[in-house]
Each structure stands twice: as structure tokens, then as C-alpha cells.
Amino acid sequence: MFESARLKLTAWYLLIIMLISMLFSVAIYDIATREIHSIINRIQYEQYREQNNGFSGRQGRSIPFTIKELQAVKDRIKLQLFFINAVIFFTAGGAGYFLAGRTLRPIKAMIDEQNQFISSASHELRTPIATMRAEMEGSLLEKNIADKDARKLITSNLEELGELQNLTNNLLQLAQVHNVKxxxxxxxxxxxxxxxxxxxxxxxxxxxxxxxxxxxxxxxxxxxxxxxxxxxxxxxxxxxxxxxxxxxxxxxxxxxxxxxxxxxxxxxxxxxxxxxxxxxxxxxxxxxxxxxxxxxxxxxxxxxxxxxxxxxxxxxxxxxxxxxxxxxxxxxxxxxxxxxxxxxxxx
Incomplete structure (x- = not known):
């Protein structure tokens, strides 16, 4: 149960982190490619203006990128962003698993304590109840029970009921104390x-x-x-x-x-x-x-x-x-x- 919850919480941590990382990656890629295209457009515009102004004798600026080279630059950016996201994925996965464990540890301790409490309380309640039942079943097997034996049985049952009352009072007191500030x-x-x-x-x-x-x-x-x-x-x-x-x-x-x-x-x-x-x-x-x-x-x-x-x-x-x-x-x-x-x- 704890491990399953830890894995689910880790998955949520990882999903949120990777969504943020992917959004940043898309934004970085878009900004980088826009900047490259902007530089090329400026160079092309300067060439066009020089040619139209009669500077034909002057050698214009050449575009530093071909289409293939431009695509190669874009691919390298994509590859670098992919490796960065891969590193983030594995790092965030490990960190998320660790943090999920830290987050769930107090909850697990509380659940374990509650389970132990329920188990112990059930055991303590079962003992006097079983004793009373055994005594009463034994008395029912006797056809003619003497007044002395009946009184002894009632006295014993009252003692067991007193123990049960003390236990319930202690449980209520403990619950009240835990809720007091x-x-x-x-x-x-x-x-x-x-x-x-x-x-x-x-x-x-x-x-x-x-x-x-x-x-x-x-x-x-x-x-x-x-x-x-x-x-x-x-x-x-x-x-x-x-x-x-x-x-x-x-x-x-x-x-x-x-x-x-x-x-x-x-x-x-x-x-x-x-x-x-x-x-x-x-x-x-x-x-x-x-x-x-x-x-x-x-x-x-x-x-x-x-x-x-x-x-x-x-x-x-x-x-x-x-x-x-x-x-x-x-x-x-x-x-x-x-x-x-x-x-x-x-x-």
C-alpha cells in the first residue's frame, strides 16, 4: 500500500516537472529558431537594399547559412533539449521518489500506529468478552444451577464488565487528550x-x-x-x-x-x-x-x-x-x- 502510493505520488511529481520542462523547452526552441531566422532576414534585406541603391560594384554580405545548415542547427538544438529533458526526467524521478517517501513517512507511521492501536484494543476487548461468554455458556449446560453459583457467575461477569468500562473510559480519555490544544x-x-x-x-x-x-x-x-x-x-x-x-x-x-x-x-x-x-x-x-x-x-x-x-x-x-x-x-x-x-x- 505504502509503496504503491509512493510510486503514484512520484509519477505525479514527475508529470508536473516534465510538463514544465517541456513547456520551457518548446519556448527555448522557438526563441532560438526565431532569432536565427531574424538574423538571416536582416542579411537578406541589407543585400537587397545595397543592390537597389547601385552598389553593384561592392560585394554584398553573403548569407552565412544554407537551408541544410539551418536545419542542422535546428536539429542540434532539438537534440540538446532532448538530452537536457532526459537528465531532468531521471533526476526528477529519483528526487521525486525520495521526496514522496519523506512526504508519506509520517502518514505511514500514523496508519501503522492506528492499526496497532485497533489490534491491541480489539485484543483487550476480546479477552473479557470471551471470559464472560465461556462462563455463561458453561452455566447454561447445567440444568439446575444453585443460587450460590449463579451469584458467583454474576459477580465474575460484573468484574469483567468493570474492566471493560475502565478500558473504554481510558480510550475515551486518550482520544480527548489527543484532541486538546x-x-x-x-x-x-x-x-x-x-x-x-x-x-x-x-x-x-x-x-x-x-x-x-x-x-x-x-x-x-x-x-x-x-x-x-x-x-x-x-x-x-x-x-x-x-x-x-x-x-x-x-x-x-x-x-x-x-x-x-x-x-x-x-x-x-x-x-x-x-x-x-x-x-x-x-x-x-x-x-x-x-x-x-x-x-x-x-x-x-x-x-x-x-x-x-x-x-x-x-x-x-x-x-x-x-x-x-x-x-x-x-x-x-x-x-x-x-x-x-x-x-x-x-x-
């Missing part, structure tokens, strides 16, 4: 307030694993959307809690520079392999170690897009955690740090 956000946002709101939202998750979260941040004001900023920190904290061992610690720190503020979310979790670091912000991407964890791999993609919409950036550094006997000392130099950098409000 930075100019839309004009309110002053306190980083301290956003982090505090995010901590309240993930408090119960941290409590389940007995994880302590401490923050040492200096308040900073940025221009943006308060809910989006809060959601970014919720995603990062949820991710840190999810992949941290029980009874561990998560730290939130900040660094102020001249025109930006950087907020770091640091955990002592399992860490991320180098081969996965390049892909963790991609939609539906999950590292092998995280396959057993809940989620669809959309959170970090949403967080990155939200930060970029606010003219900021998000980076990650990680080291694989070395296992230890005691969970309290299991970091062993491992863990992950997500850093969100945002421009400060300009006065």
Missing part, C-alpha cells in the same frame, strides 16, 4: 495542590500494600488544567504503587530551575528493563514483568500526552531491582523515577 488551558495551577489531590485519590491503594508516600516539594504555579495535572500524578503514583513491594516507600520531590519545575516520583519497585524503557509510553505496551498486574498499558501514554499538551515533558530512569529476603530492604539500588518537567507561569 495547549491554548485551551489558561488557569493557574498549583503543583502542591495537584499532588495533594492525587495523594488522596491513591491513599487507599497505598494502604492495602502498607506503602508510605512522602513528599518534599516546593510549590510552583504553572498555567494549565488542574484536573489534567492531577490525573498525571494519579497515574504516576498508581503506577509506582502497583509495581512496588509491600511495606516500601515512594518519594515525591521537586526541583526548581529558571523557567521550569521538575516533579519526581521515585519508587523502589521492580524496575524496568532497558529494552522496555523506550516503549513504556506507547499505548497498550506493558513490560513482561507487569503482565500479571491489572491495567491495559494506557495510563503512561495518557500522562505523557497530558504533559506534552501543557508544553512539558516526562522522562523515566530505572534500574532492575535485585531480589532480597527482606521486603524492607529490597530496593538494592533498583526502582524507577518518573520526572515531569513543566514551564512555570510567566508574569
Amino acid at each position: 495547549a491554548e485551551k488551558f489558561q488557569e493557574d495551577v498549583s503543583i502542591t495542590e495537584c499532588v495533594a489531590s492525587a495523594l488522596k485519590k491513591v491513599k487507599s491503594l497505598a494502604k492495602r500494600k502498607n506503602i508510605t508516600i512522602d513528599k518534599e516539594i516546593t510549590d510552583a504555579i504553572v498555567t494549565g488544567d488542574r484536573n489534567s495535572m492531577k490525573e498525571v500524578f494519579v497515574i504516576l503514583l498508581d503506577n509506582a504503587i502497583k509495581y512496588s513491594p509491600p511495606q516500601s516507600e515512594i518519594h515525591i520531590t521537586s526541583e526548581m530551575a529558571k523557567n521550569v519545575v521538575t516533579i519526581n516520583v521515585i519508587d523502589n519497585g521492580i524496575g524496568i528493563a532497558k529494552k522496555d524503557l523506550l516503549h513504556i509510553f506507547e499505548r497498550f505496551y506493558r513490560a513482561d514483568k507487569s503482565r500479571n498486574e491489572e491495567g491495559y498499558g494506557l495510563g503512561l501514554s495518557i500522562a505523557r500526552k497530558m504533559v506534552e499538551t501543557h508544553n512539558g515533558s516526562i522522562t523515566v530512569q530505572s534500574k532492575i531491582n535485585k531480589p532480597a529476603r527482606n521486603a524492607l530492604h529490597s530496593n538494592a539500588g533498583g526502582g524507577t523515577t518518573f520526572s515531569v518537567t513543566l514551564p512555570l507561569k510567566t508574569s
